[in-house]
Amino acid sequence: MARKLRVWVDQQLCVGNAMCEAIASHTFRLNEKRQSEAVDPEGDIEENILEAAENCPVSAIFVEDAETGERLFP
Amino acid sequence: MAAPVPNDMFTPDVIADPYSYYGRLREHDPVHWNEKYELWAVTRFDDLVWLTRNHELFSSAVFKNDPRPAYPAIDESDLGLYEYVKNYQADQFIQHDRPEHLEMRRVMHSYFTPRQMEAWRPFVKDAVKELLDAAEEKGEMDIMRDLATPLPVMVIAQMMGVPASERGHVRELAEKLLYIGRGEYDRMKPLTEGMRGMIDYVSPLVDERLTNPGDDFISVLASGEKKGVFTRHEVLVNTSLLLLAGHETTINLICNGALAFLQHPDQWALLKTDPGGLAKSATEECLRYDSPVKSIQRIATQDVEMRGKVLRKADRVRWFISSANRDPDAFPNPTAFDITRHPNQHVAFGSGTHHCLGATLARVEGQEVIKALAERFPNLHAKSEDLEYQPSITFRSLKSLPVNLH
Numbered sequence: 001m002a003r004k005l006r007v008w009v010d011q012q013l014c015v016g017n018a019m020c021e022a023i024a025s026h027t028f029r030l031n032e033k034r035q036s037e038a039v040d041p042e043g044d045i046e047e048n049i050l051e052a053a054e055n056c057p058v059s060a061i062f063v064e065d066a067e068t069g070e071r072l073f074p
Numbered sequence: 075m076a077a078p079v080p081n082d083m084f085t086p087d088v089i090a091d092p093y094s095y096y097g098r099l100r101e102h103d104p105v106h107w108n109e110k111y112e113l114w115a116v117t118r119f120d121d122l123v124w125l126t127r128n129h130e131l132f133s134s135a136v137f138k139n140d141p142r143p144a145y146p147a148i149d150e151s152d153l154g155l156y157e158y159v160k161n162y163q164a165d166q167f168i169q170h171d172r173p174e175h176l177e178m179r180r181v182m183h184s185y186f187t188p189r190q191m192e193a194w195r196p197f198v199k200d201a202v203k204e205l206l207d208a209a210e211e212k213g214e215m216d217i218m219r220d221l222a223t224p225l226p227v228m229v230i231a232q233m234m235g236v237p238a239s240e241r242g243h244v245r246e247l248a249e250k251l252l253y254i255g256r257g258e259y260d261r262m263k264p265l266t267e268g269m270r271g272m273i274d275y276v277s278p279l280v281d282e283r284l285t286n287p288g289d290d291f292i293s294v295l296a297s298g299e300k301k302g303v304f305t306r307h308e309v310l311v312n313t314s315l316l317l318l319a320g321h322e323t324t325i326n327l328i329c330n331g332a333l334a335f336l337q338h339p340d341q342w343a344l345l346k347t348d349p350g351g352l353a354k355s356a357t358e359e360c361l362r363y364d365s366p367v368k369s370i371q372r373i374a375t376q377d378v379e380m381r382g383k384v385l386r387k388a389d390r391v392r393w394f395i396s397s398a399n400r401d402p403d404a405f406p407n408p409t410a411f412d413i414t415r416h417p418n419q420h421v422a423f424g425s426g427t428h429h430c431l432g433a434t435l436a437r438v439e440g441q442e443v444i445k446a447l448a449e450r451f452p453n454l455h456a457k458s459e460d461l462e463y464q465p466s467i468t469f470r471s472l473k474s475l476p477v478n479l480h
Contacts, residue, residue, distance in 0.1 A: 016127045017429045034127035
């Protein structure tokens with residue numbers, strides 16, 4: 001079983017580069033302000049979610065293990 | 075009714091002080107039709123963010139989609155060279171829209187992640203030290219010539235995997251490529267020399283990296299050719315783009331940033347109390363206060379209404395970073411240079427899908443320079459009060475910045 005993740009995007013930092021949406025399209029979606037929101041932390045496999053976080057040009061994506069609270073990114 | 079705004083953006087007073095002119099536009103006519111250059115000037119922060127985030131409405135394929143002549147005007151006998159420049163520029167990934175832009179950017183994106191760029195910090199630090207050691211012996215330097223111009227080339231040449239013995243050649247080519255942002259009547263000759271020189275220099279390197287890939291940037295682009303995302307011409311042009319984009323912009327961050335400190339002794343004194351701790355927020359404020367890139371152009375893909383004006387399909391639309399970053403609706407006390415400003419969500423790197431690919435690298439270079447200057451040369455002061463800027467609408471670029479170190 002894949003572990004559950006807590007994923008969020010800091011709206012103060014997000015510049016709407018949308019690379020996260022391209023890499024993990026079920027987890028991240030642009031809102032009406034064209035900023036990314038994590039709409040479903042189980043939308044994509046963990047590897048893709050972490051790749052999306054890694055590729056955010058302004059490091060606006062945060063990922064934690066939902067049960068242990070362990071920070072997985074950054 | 076406000077007095078009509080003069081329409082020449084290249085007059086010496088607007089080049090010397092873009093803030094008054096674009097500030098007037100921002101206040102009185104934020105979506106302004108410039109008759110002389112046939113373009114819309116968009117100057118408010120909110121509008122700029124909206125425009126850059128709605129990339130479907132504003133094409134970045136400017137060279138492909140803009141049928142109008144070069145501006146400012148060029149020598150008529152250089153029109154053939156201008157065609158060459160247009161075809162060259164059109165192959166840059168930044169001159170594409172989705173879906174091609176995304177596909178091309180993805181080839182390069184993983185090379186430029188914040189973590190990957192952070193790994194270059196020790197190299198940047200050493201390069202800054204090498205340049206400042208050389209300056210220290212003389213007791214003086216021209217920040218433009220001796221620090222801001224060579225530093226980014228040292229970094230990019232290393233990223234390209236260029237041997238040290240060939241850096242001088244790359245630097246000469248890089249300096250010719252800088253003519254893209256200038257206004258000289260005869261700028262096409264040096265510019266095309268730089269472009270052709272880049273193609274001649276980089277092409278054999280691509281062949282070599284296709285056979286023996288390494289962890290350098292040319293290998294990354296060559297992998298895009300292998301995957302069928304890039305043509306050979308696109309690989310060559312985008313290598314050249316990296317050299318240019320990482321060069322002109324960083325030059326201006328360093329020079330304009332240093333100048334801001336020279337002109338604000340209180341902020342210089344504050345920085346010196348904790349150079350390591352303040353370098354990060356100081357770099358952000360330098361990026362906001364006197365932004366390296368003044369403006370960028372798009373082409374409307376359809377009729378778009380903005381603030382009661384109708385921008386027609388195929389119209390030129392220019393958005394002004396220098397004005398948006400001083401918009402009082404976005405930044406309290408916007409004309410103050412305040413290195414502790416927080417929050418500081420400036421748009422010096424643009425926004426949206428075309429947000430600067432090299433933003434983290436620029437930040438690392440800016441931070442290391444600011445920190446090193448404050449630590450090593452606490453008495454740094456300007457040699458002259460006369461400042462001259464390149465006649466460019468795109469870049470906020472000083473011609474030189476001579477300083478005494480002690």
